Amino acid sequence: MSTHALYPAAAAAMLAGLLMGCDKSHPPGAPPSLPAVSLQTQRIEAKSRVATEEVVGTVRAKLRSVIEAKVSGKIEKLLVAPGQKVRQGELLARIEAREVQARLDQALAVRQQAESDLKRAGLLLDQKILAQSEYDSAQSKFRVADGAVMEGETMLSYTQVTAPFDGVITRKLSDRGDLAVPGKALLEMEDSTTLRLEADVPEAVVGKLNLGDKLPVRMAALEAELEGVISEISPAADPNSRTFLVKLDLPATTGFRAGQFGRVAMPIGETSAVRVPASAVIQRGQMELVFIVNDSDSKARLRIVKAGKRLGSEVELVSGVSAGERIVVERVSELKDGQPVK
Secondary structure (H helix, E strand, C coil): CCCCHHHHHHHHHHHHHHHCCCCCCCCCCCCCCCEECCEEEEEEEEEEEEEEEEEEEEEEEECCEEEECCCEEEEEECCCCCCEEEEECEEEECCHHHHHHHHHHHHHHHHHHHHHHHHHHHHHHHCCCCCHHHHHHHHHHHHHHHHHHHHHHHHHCCCCEEEEEECEEEEEEECCCCEEEEHHHHHHHCCCCCCCEEEEEEEEHCCCCCCCCCEEEEEEECEEEEEEEEEEECCCCCCCCCEEEEECCCCCCCCCCCCCCEEEEEEEEEEEEEEEEEECCEEEECCCEEEEEECCCCEEEEEEEEEEEECCCCCEEEEECCCCCCCECCCCHHHCCCCCEC
């Protein structure tokens, strides 16, 4: 005999045993006399809901930065380590600046000389000894020298590597004594207070999403469900996986970090199913039971059902009942099969 044939027989036997054990005070063959009870019942309805498909995503920081040097030179000091919190503008590293300082000193000397020449040319112009064109030439030389000083001061400021925002250092890619060059990463940092979930969404699902949509997100590290807001939808699919990158902003909640994974429920359409209050379903081992009240005799009859997805305080019943039937929704554990219900 197959396993499929054994299960209904076993379920029927268990149900029969349950029913026989409901009232043992009557002798075999005598009809049980059960008192009528006043209980709340309701009509079973088929309700529609949005069908969803869970997509796995990874939590990442919304604000991330790779810290690089803007000038070449040996790293003189590296003042931070991975895991350290830093504030915007805080000094992270210092690069040796002898050559930059030398060029700045030279530019300052040239500007000082150009400034003296300009003052002298102004006096001579007032005495009508110097032509206007010669004064304009001295003025131009001073502006060029002043621009060279500003450039030197800017380059010198680049030797002080500072944090672009408040955050946490996540990686250290260089150390003291290493050569820093533009384009070579020194550090990586991120803002751990603003996180988002990044998920690769199939082509069939992404067409049903819009910027600003709010979707439920479940994190393995949290018991509660979060609400993610779609902030970015990639306009092009990944050529290898044929999926679209979707990013959802997450609320500021403690308990999870960048790098962890989560699941987001993506809408794929609408479905209709029978839903009843979760309080109406009795769990007996592997069986799920409900009490249905017949309109003909107003008696509660025990029935085996199969429960599906739970939605808040309600649960879907996949099989065992039909829309329009009356179901007991309270104190079901006190009822016996065949008991009259008011």
